[in-house]
Amino acid sequence: MTAPAIQVESISFNYGDIQAVKNVTFDVQPGEILGFLGPNGAGKSTTIKMLTGQMAPKSGVARILGKDITADDPEIQAQIGVCFEEKNLYLNMSGLENLDFFASLFGIKDADSMEVLRRVGLADRAKDRVHSYSKGMRQRMMISRAFINKPTVLFLDEPTDGLDPVTSAAIRKTIKEEAERGAAVLLTTHDMFEADELSDRVAFINEGEIVALDTAENLKLKYGKRSVKVRLRDGDGVREEHIELEGDGSSARLAELAASPDLMTIHTEEATLEAIFIELTGRGLEG
Amino acid sequence: MSRPTSRPALVGALLKKELKAYSRDKIYLFLTLLVLIAIPVAYTFLPTTVSETITLAVSPPVTSMIDDAKDSLRAMGATDEQLAELDNADLSQQQEGLQLIEFDNEADMQRVIEGTLEAWRTDDGELTLRDKEAGEDEPEGAEKLGLDIGIAFPKDFITDVAAGKSGVTVTVYSDANVPEEIQGAMTSFVREAAYQLAGRQLPVNMADEQSIILGTDRVGDQVTLKDKLRPMLLFMVLLMETFSMASLVSTEVLQRTVTAVLVTPVKIGDFLLAKTIFGTFMSLGQGLLVLFLVGGLTVQNWSLVLTVLFMGSVMFTGLALYVGASGKDFMGQLFYTMLFTIPLLIPAFSVMFPGSAAVWVRAIPTYPIIDTLVGAFNYGATWSSSAGSLAYAAAWLVLLFGAGLFALKRKVETL
Ligand SMILES: Nc1ncnc2c1ncn2[C@@H]1O[C@H](COP(=O)(O)OP(=O)(O)OP(=O)(O)O)[C@@H](O)[C@H]1O
Numbered sequence: 273m274t275a276p277a278i279q280v281e282s283i284s285f286n287y288g289d290i291q292a293v294k295n296v297t298f299d300v301q302p303g304e305i306l307g308f309l310g311p312n313g314a315g316k317s318t319t320i321k322m323l324t325g326q327m328a329p330k331s332g333v334a335r336i337l338g339k340d341i342t343a344d345d346p347e348i349q350a351q352i353g354v355c356f357e358e359k360n361l362y363l364n365m366s367g368l369e370n371l372d373f374f375a376s377l378f379g380i381k382d383a384d385s386m387e388v389l390r391r392v393g394l395a396d397r398a399k400d401r402v403h404s405y406s407k408g409m410r411q412r413m414m415i416s417r418a419f420i421n422k423p424t425v426l427f428l429d430e431p432t433d434g435l436d437p438v439t440s441a442a443i444r445k446t447i448k449e450e451a452e453r454g455a456a457v458l459l460t461t462h463d464m465f466e467a468d469e470l471s472d473r474v475a476f477i478n479e480g481e482i483v484a485l486d487t488a489e490n491l492k493l494k495y496g497k498r499s500v501k502v503r504l505r506d507g508d509g510v511r512e513e514h515i516e517l518e519g520d521g522s523s524a525r526l527a528e529l530a531a532s533p534d535l536m537t538i539h540t541e542e543a544t545l546e547a548i549f550i551e552l553t554g555r556g557l558e559g
Numbered sequence: 560m561s562r563p564t565s566r567p568a569l570v571g572a573l574l575k576k577e578l579k580a581y582s583r584d585k586i587y588l589f590l591t592l593l594v595l596i597a598i599p600v601a602y603t604f605l606p607t608t609v610s611e612t613i614t615l616a617v618s619p620p621v622t623s624m625i626d627d628a629k630d631s632l633r634a635m636g637a638t639d640e641q642l643a644e645l646d647n648a649d650l651s652q653q654q655e656g657l658q659l660i661e662f663d664n665e666a667d668m669q670r671v672i673e674g675t676l677e678a679w680r681t682d683d684g685e686l687t688l689r690d691k692e693a694g695e696d697e698p699e700g701a702e703k704l705g706l707d708i709g710i711a712f713p714k715d716f717i718t719d720v721a722a723g724k725s726g727v728t729v730t731v732y733s734d735a736n737v738p739e740e741i742q743g744a745m746t747s748f749v750r751e752a753a754y755q756l757a758g759r760q761l762p763v764n765m766a767d768e769q770s771i772i773l774g775t776d777r778v779g780d781q782v783t784l785k786d787k788l789r790p791m792l793l794f795m796v797l798l799m800e801t802f803s804m805a806s807l808v809s810t811e812v813l814q815r816t817v818t819a820v821l822v823t824p825v826k827i828g829d830f831l832l833a834k835t836i837f838g839t840f841m842s843l844g845q846g847l848l849v850l851f852l853v854g855g856l857t858v859q860n861w862s863l864v865l866t867v868l869f870m871g872s873v874m875f876t877g878l879a880l881y882v883g884a885s886g887k888d889f890m891g892q893l894f895y896t897m898l899f900t901i902p903l904l905i906p907a908f909s910v911m912f913p914g915s916a917a918v919w920v921r922a923i924p925t926y927p928i929i930d931t932l933v934g935a936f937n938y939g940a941t942w943s944s945s946a947g948s949l950a951y952a953a954a955w956l957v958l959l960f961g962a963g964l965f966a967l968k969r970k971v972e973t974l
C-alpha cells in the first residue's frame with residue numbers, strides 16, 4: 273500500500289468551550305475520495321481548516337504527504353487545493369484574473385486558466401468580474417481555483433453547494449477526474465446521493481467524533497436492513513406496511529399481503545446513506 | 560505540479576494584485592483624484608487673509624495715553640468737545656474682531672511677544688505677568704494669553720501728532736511665526752487706527768526684525784500661510800491614503816480572500832510585506848506628486864523631506880493595517896480611520912498657528928514628523944538639527960507600525 277496522502281491521528285480542536293473536533297483519526301490514499309458526512313456543526317469544516325493549516329490542532333498529529341501540517345511547508349502548500357465553505361473570491365477581478373493570480377502564487381508560469389474555467393463551464397464568462405457572477409457561478413469559480421495547481425491533495429468543503437442538478441453532475445465528474453489523476457480528495461457534502469456516487473469511503477462525523485468510517489457498501493450492509501414497503505387500500509385511504517426480509521415469519525406475512533385484494537404496490541427498500549446517517553446521528557441532515 | 564516560488568516573486572505577485580484591486584475601486588480612485596487635483600487647486604486659490612478675532616497688545620494703555628494728552632491738548636487750546644471726540648476714538652473700546660491687551664511698559668510687552676514672559680488675565684480683566692524662567696507660579700483664576708502682535712506708541716504720541724510734529728513713529732512688534740499676510744494686515748490696521756486718532760497719515764513701521772526675534776531656531780524667518788499649509792497638505796495625502804489602504808486591507812479580511820492566499824505557498828509575512836510596501840509607496844508616491852504640485856522641495860531640504868515623508872508613509876501604513884484589521888464593515892472602517900487619524904492630524908493644524916506647540920501636542924506620534932517637515936520646508940532645518948525629532952519619530956514609527964502588523968497578523972490568523 274502506498275503512503276497515505278492525508279494522515280490524521282487523533283486531532284482535536286476547541287473554540288473556547290465548544291469542543292468542535294474530538295480525537296478524529298482517518299487517512300486518505302492517493303486517488304481516493306473520502307466523503308465526510310455529518311450534521312451542521314459536526315466539525316467537518318473545522319477539520320478541513322486544521323488540515324489546510326488555517327488553524328493548528330490543539331492535540332494530535334496530522335500529516336499531508338508525510339509532512340506535519342504545523343510545519344507550514346510551502347512545498348506541501350504548493351500541492352494542495354482548497355475549495356472553502358465561504359466563497360472568498362476577488363470580486364473586483366475577472367474569473368480569469370482570479371485564476372491567473374493564484375497560478376502566480378503557485379509559481380505556475382504557463383497556467384491554462386481558460387481550460388480550467390472551461391471544465392467548470394465558465395469559459396464564456398471568463399473576462400467578466402466575479403462581482404457579476406451568480407451564486408452557482410461563484411461556487412464553480414471556487415472549484416476551478418482549487419484545481420488551478422493540479423493539486424495532489426484536494427480539500428472540498430461542500431463543493432456542489434447551491435448548484436443545479438445538471439451542473440452538480442458536471443462538477444462531480446470533474447472531481448472524479450481529479451481523483452483518477454491521482455489526487456487524494458477529502459470532500460464534505462450534505463447530499464447523500466453525491467456522497468454515495470463519489471466516495472470510495474465515507475466517514476460519518478457527529479458532534480466532533482467519527483462514528484463510522486467505511487465504504488458505502490459495507491456501511492449499508494452493516495447498518496441497512498433489507499425490507500419491502502407494501503401499500504394497501506384501507507377504506508377510502510392508503511395503508512403502508514414495512515416488512516423486514518430477514519426476520520422470522522417475514523415471508524409468511526409478505527405472502528399473506530400479496531394475496532390481499534387490497535394490495536396496491538410492493539417496493540423493495542434499500543438501506544440508504546441517509547437512513548444510516550439518521551441512525552448514527554439521531555437526527556435528520558438538516559437537524 | 561508546481562514548484563515552490565521564491566519569496567520576492569510571491570510578494571511581486573501580491574503587489575500586482577494589490578495594484579489591480581486599488582485601480583478598480585471607485586472609492587480609492589475618487590480619493591486619489593481628490594488628493595491630486597483638489598489639494599493643489601485649493602492650495603493655489605488659498606485666501607491670503609484670515610478672519611478671526613485678533614488679540615493685540617498695546618503699550619502704553621490707550622486710556623492713559625488719552626488722559627495724558629488731554630492736559631497738553633487743552634493747553635494748546637483744544638475745546639472740551641474736541642477732547643470728548645478723542646474719547647470716542649478710544650481703541651480700547653471693544654470692536655468686532657479685535658481685542659486689546661494693554662501694557663504699561665513697552666519692554667514687558669516686547670518680552671511677552673518674544674515669549675520670554677507670560678501674560679495672564681483674570682476674569683475681571685486684570686493683567687498679570689509671570690516670569691516662568693524666574694520660577695514664578697501660575698496666577699490663580701487666570702487664563703494665559705497668546706499674544707503675537709503688539710503696537711508700541713511713543714510717549715506723548717497724541718500730543719505730538721496734534722502738534723503736527725513730524726517723524727512720529729508707531730512700532731509694531733510681531734512674532735516671527737505670524738504669517739506675513741497677517742503682519743501686513745496689522746500694519747495697515749494700525750495705520751488706519753493712527754489716522755483716526757491723528758486725522759492724518761502717520762509712518763507705521765514694522766520694528767526692525769533683529770530687535771524682535773522670537774523663539775530659538777526660527778530666527779528672523781517670516782513664514783507665509785501657504786508655506787505653513789504645505790506640511791499639512793502632505794499630511795492630508797497620507798490621511799487619504801490611510802483610508803484607501805485600510806479599505807484594501809479590510810476588504811481582504813472581510814471577504815476572507817486572505818485565507819485563500821495563505822493556503823498557497825504564500826506566508827503571512829509575504830502578505831504583510833506586500834501590504835506594507837504597497838501602502839508605503841502609494842502614500843509616498845502621492846505625497847511626492849502633491850509636493851511637486853505645491854512646490855517646496857529644494858536642493859538643501861530634499862533628502863530630509865523625503866526621509867520624513869517616507870517615515871510618515873510607513874507610520875500611516877501601519878495605522879492602515881491596524882484599522883483594516885479592526886473595522887467590521889465600511890462604516891466601522893470610516894469610524895476607526897477617523898478615530899485614529901484626527902488626533903494624529905492635530906500637530907499638522909498646530910503648526911498653522913503661531914506660537915510653539917503645547918506639550919500634549921508634542922506627545923502625539925506625528926508631531927516629530929510634521930515638526931521636521933516644517934523645519935525642513937520653512938526654517939532650513941538640517942539633518943543634525945532634526946536628529947532628535949527623527950529619532951523620536953522613528954521610535955513612534957516602530958511602535959505604530961508594529962501595532963498594525965501585530966493586529967493584522969492576529970486577525971488573519973484567527974479568521
Ligand atoms: N469561528 C468559530 N468560533 C466559534 N465556534 C465555531 C467557529 N467555527 C465553528 N465553530 C463551532 O464549531 C463547531 C463545528 O463547526 P464546523 O463549522 O466545523 O461544522 P460543520 O460540520 O462544517 O457544519 P456545517 O455543515 O454547518 O458546515 C460548531 O459547534 C460551531 O458552532
Ligand SMILES: [Mg+2]
Nearest residue numbers: 316317318357
Ligand atoms: Mg462546514
